[in-house]
Amino acid sequence: MNTPRSFVEPVAATGTSAPRRGPGLWRPFNPPITNWRGQRVWIVGASTGIGRAASEQLLAHGATVLASARSAAGLEELVARHTRTGEPSRVQAWPLDATDAASVSRAAQAILAQGPVDVVLYCAGHYRGQRADTFDLAEMQRHMAINYGGALNLLNAVLPAFLARGQGHISLVSSVAGFRGLPQGLAYGPTKAALTHLAETLYLDLAPRGIGVSVVHPGFVKTPLTAQNEFEMPALITPEVAARELLAGIAAGAFDIHFPKRFTRWMKLLRLLPYRAYFPLVHRATGL
Numbered sequence: 001m002n003t004p005r006s007f008v009e010p011v012a013a014t015g016t017s018a019p020r021r022g023p024g025l026w027r028p029f030n031p032p033i034t035n036w037r038g039q040r041v042w043i044v045g046a047s048t049g050i051g052r053a054a055s056e057q058l059l060a061h062g063a064t065v066l067a068s069a070r071s072a073a074g075l076e077e078l079v080a081r082h083t084r085t086g087e088p089s090r091v092q093a094w095p096l097d098a099t100d101a102a103s104v105s106r107a108a109q110a111i112l113a114q115g116p117v118d119v120v121l122y123c124a125g126h127y128r129g130q131r132a133d134t135f136d137l138a139e140m141q142r143h144m145a146i147n148y149g150g151a152l153n154l155l156n157a158v159l160p161a162f163l164a165r166g167q168g169h170i171s172l173v174s175s176v177a178g179f180r181g182l183p184q185g186l187a188y189g190p191t192k193a194a195l196t197h198l199a200e201t202l203y204l205d206l207a208p209r210g211i212g213v214s215v216v217h218p219g220f221v222k223t224p225l226t227a228q229n230e231f232e233m234p235a236l237i238t239p240e241v242a243a244r245e246l247l248a249g250i251a252a253g254a255f256d257i258h259f260p261k262r263f264t265r266w267m268k269l270l271r272l273l274p275y276r277a278y279f280p281l282v283h284r285a286t287g288l
């Protein structure tokens with residue numbers, strides 16, 4: 001049974017999810033979040049990268065953060081950093097392996113027993129560059145288990161509570177690498193494409209039930225995963241910048257949250273090219 005390293009009593013939600021503004025082309029896709037204060041946010045993949053930066057920023061905005069990752073040490077450091085003697089803590093550590101459905105389910109049951117979760121954010125990810133001439137089945141399956149299977153485990157654990165409540169927001173961190181096939185993305189890209197497709201279908205099912213869904217498409221973010229890249233990464237941003245964009249998108253009620261736009265808009269345009277133009281262009285641009 002997972003036990004929190006820092007227990008916090010359920011907090012009454014003073015930050016509310018505003019109702020959607022009337023029908024029309026320009027209304028938000030999801031109920032905007034007008035105030036993070038009092039919101040309970042469960043982040044899976046909170047020990048490093050975007051997940052860690054989002055945790056820090058949410059705590060600064062007054063949210064309660066339920067932080068999960070495989071690295072118990074990273075979570076403990078997050079809790080210690082934001083716990084003051086004599087003050088109630090607004091951060092809890094829930095170590096788990098996202099690929100272990102039973103572990104995710106146990107954590108969800110214990111977290112939900114404290115009170116409703118307002119937002120779940122799936123940030124866990126794995127990346128190793130791979131091409132067809134070095135095909136590695138174990139790595140292919142590891143990408144699928146972490147990047148996609150872990151998201152399914154989280155959905156399985158929280159969807160019943162969200163549906164019963166008719167409220168909440170689910171956000172999945174995908175990548176522009178899932179837009180179209182790219183060199184070195186043989187293992188990574190398909191899992192991110194699957195996440196995007198999953199989010200789109202979830203939105204169709206859940207939006208009419210009052211539940212928000214968003215998919216996040218970052219460009220290159222400076223994390224331990226991208227540090228292995230041996231090429232110059234265009235428009236590289238920090239996890240802190242990425243987290244600000246992500247949280248602003250959720251708060252605004254966006255569905256497709258992509259950044260930095262000076263890069264991601266070009267990647268979106270590439271999706272429109274026919275294959276006879278796309279394949280030669282990618283070869284010329286990457287040299288691969």
